[in-house]
Amino acid sequence: NAGVTQTPKFQVLKTGQSMTLQCAQDMNHNSMYWYRQDPGMGLRLIYYSASEGTTDKGEVPNGYNVSRLNKREFSLRLESAAPSQTSVYFCASISNEQFFGPGTRLTVL
């Protein structure tokens, strides 16, 4: 039981490049979430998926797209990265308790 896994752990992009952050959980949870955390700040919700096949915007969705590929996987895509998207990205899998992944540290130059 690996819990929540995220790939990659670190990434450096140039402005305008695209990339997809991957998240997978093996706990058979319905709900999955993507957060970003800027230095010295709390977590802000980007998108969430209450169940397979559904996605909803969170607090800061602009510049991102998501895909709930199946019950296990929830990916976050940056189509055209901007320096303002430099952050640590956390994926979470949620039922009555919540499990967070280790994070992806993204730098956009």
Add this chain to the structure above:
Amino acid sequence: DAKTTQPPSMDCAEGRAANLPCNHSTISGNEYVYWYRQIHSQGPQYIIHGLKNNETNEMASLIITEDRKSSTLILPHATLRDTAVYYCIVRALHGSSNTGKLIFGQGTTLQVKP
């Protein structure tokens, strides 16, 4: 989702109880109180949650006032490894369009000192 208010920082002596307060005066009847902590730059860690009764687990105790407008997380014997940012969140679990959504505030930075 109801908002929460927490002090930005607190200190606690190692071995003593750490009592972290949280105000949630606009909490709804179907919203639970959740506590998480984040150590350094790791992902947040679930601690405990409750609806109206006091709760205890191996990590902490949660005391919720009778009117449910505030709560206190208690770490009975704080250690240096408990130094972290502690988040108090209210969240509906059932029968709400906001079911499951977790909105984090700024939290309380707890510094446990030797």
